[in-house]
Amino acid sequence: MSLTKEQTQHLYHKLLDMKKELSGEKKETESMTEEVGELSNGVDNHMADHGTLVTDRMTDQTVREIDRELLEEVNHALQKMKDGTYGVCEKTGQDIPYERLKAVPYARMTVEAQADMEDELETDAPSFEREFHEQVKDLSNKETVDQKSSQTYEILDREQDSK
Known part of the structure; x- marks a missing residue:
């Protein structure tokens, strides 16, 4: 069963909202030398302060990378809408249920096909x-x-x- 026009419109707007949120202005982080310099100006700085700084920086980079990858998925889904292939599993060619797309509007596969792919990744x-x-x-x-x-x-x- 393919998606109705109303369902497609709802998902389209959901994807646009996600794109807007993901590509919105991100907090600009200071350079590492500025942050470390700020810490080293004080007296008796603890090494843990530097460790925390590095950990925070790594976490920020990881979150930005995840957001970037998610934005790519959202853009891919929007392109599939333009192409008329949105809501069709890339692995099996079956329709992806609306409930799945409502939960994950950028889904490329059905739940079963996604699980099979993840199982293959785990074994390989x-x-x-x-x-x-x-x-x-x-x-x-x-x-x-x-x-x-x-x-x-x-x-x-x-x-x-x-x-």
Whole structure:
């Protein structure tokens, strides 16, 4: 069952809103030397201050990269709307259900095809790549951000316990 005109319009506006949010003005971060220089002007700075600065910078870069990749997916979905191929699974050619597109308007595949692809990636990728993929998934999942139950936190806890 293909999408109705109303459903397509709703998803189109949702994608445009996402694009606007993702391509909106981002907070410009100071250069690393400015930030470190600011810290080194004080007396008795702790090394942890520098470590925190580096960690914050890495987190900002990761979030920007995730936003950039998501923006590419949104633009791809908008292009597919123009081409008339939006809502069709790129792997199977089946229609992607409206409920899935409502949840993930830039979805390229049905849930089943996506799960199959992720299973293939897990079996083909070396373990460190699978672990990194899961960590990035935790960072980009709004449900697991700031929760101690995510895989990223578990790995950090394990590393800290081993020291």
